[in-house]
Amino acid sequence: MELKTGDFFCEHAYRDEQDHLWLYLREEELTDRYPNGGYRILGDLTKKADAKDLVLVGAQGQRHPLSPYRGKLKKNEKVKGYIPLDEEDAYVRIVEKKKGRLLSYLIAAVLLITIFLGGIWLGQVNRAVDEPVRIASGELSNPNPENIRLPGITEVHARAGNTRVKQLLLNVEGNAYNLTYTITLDETGEELYESRPIPPGYGVQEFDMERTLEAGTYPITIHVASSALQEDDGESNAAYNAGELTAVLIVE
Template sequence: MTNDQQHSRRTGRIAVAVLVLLVLIGAAVAATVFLTQPQDDGTRIDPAAADYSIPGYENPGGEQGRIRIPTYSEWDMPAGTDTVDVPLINTEGNPCYMRFTVKLKDGGEVLYQSELVPPGQAIPSMRLNRALDAGTYPVVVTIGTYSLDDPSQPLNGAELGTKIVAS
C-alpha cells in the first residue's frame, strides 16, 4: 500500500469517526431537550391570570367547600377582531382552580380555552381562536373546577349561556 493510500484511508476513518461522534452528540442534545420539557398535564396556571378582585364579591363560603361561579351578560367586541375584553374571574375565597372554555352554541366550535386560574385571579381579556365578523354569536361558557391540593382532580363545574356581539 502506498503512502497516499494509507493517508487517504486514515483520513476516511477520521471523517467517519467525527461523523459518528457528531451524530451521537446531536442525539444526546435532542434527548436532553426532549426529556427536560415540562409535560402539559392540564394543570398549568394560565400565564395571563392576574390578581383581580371585586369588593364585596368574595366567597365567604369557600371554607365550607362552596364554589362561587361567575355569571356573564352579553359580551361586546369590535367586529373583525379576536379579542373580548371581559374578565374571566375565579372569585377570591373559592376553594378551587377554574378553567374557562368558550364554545359557539351552534356547532360547538371552541373559541377560547384557558389554563387554570387560581382563586382571586382573572384573565382580563380573551384572545379567541379566530376573529369574528359582525353579528351575534350565542356561546356556552363551561367552567371546570379543580382541586387546589391536586389540580388534576376535577370537581364540579358549570355551563352558562351568553352572547358575543361583534359590531
C-alpha cells in the same frame, strides 16, 4: 502667618470659589524641577480651610485661607497642583475632591435602575395576554368554600375581524378550587377559547379567540371547570364541571 506667592511663570491657573486665580505647577512639572526632592510644602489650599492664622496672599492682593499641610490625602481627595511661594523651594499644595468616584457611583446606579426597569418591561412583554392577574373582587367573594361561586356573565363583546376580547373571567376569593373557562359557539359547538387554570382571587382580563368572527350576535355557552389548587402526590388534578353560563357574543 501669610504665605506670599512667588514671581514665577506657570502655564496653569486655578480659580478658587472667590473667583481668584492662582498660578500653579502640575505634579509632573514639580517632579521634573526636583527629581531628587528637596522642596517644601507649607500649606494646603482647600475649599474648606481650617487654619485661621495661615493665609495665602497673591501678587494682586488676593487672599485665601489655608489648611496646615497634612501629608497623606484622604481617599476622596487628589492633588491639583502646587503654587510656588516667594520662599525658595516652598509651595502650597492645591487639594480637591475627586469627582470620578461620584460619577462612577451615579453611572452604576443608573445602570442598575435601567436593568431593573428593563427586566420589568421584558416581563410585561413576555407575559401572556390571558395570564391570570390578582383581582380585588371587593364584595364579590365566596363566604362558603364548600360551594363554588361563579360571577354572572350574560354578554361578551368583540370587534369584527379581531380576535382580542376584553372580558373579565374571574375566580372569586373564597373559592376552594382553580377555575378554567371554556367558551363555545352554541350553533356549531366550536371552541373559541379555553383559559388556563385561574386561582381564587385572580382573573383573566382579556384573551384571544381561536379565530375572528363577522359582525353579529352569537349564542355561546361558557363552561366552567374546577380543579384542585395543588396536585396531591399520587392523585390526579383533573377538572370537574363547576357550572355553565348562557350568554351571547356580540361582534360589532
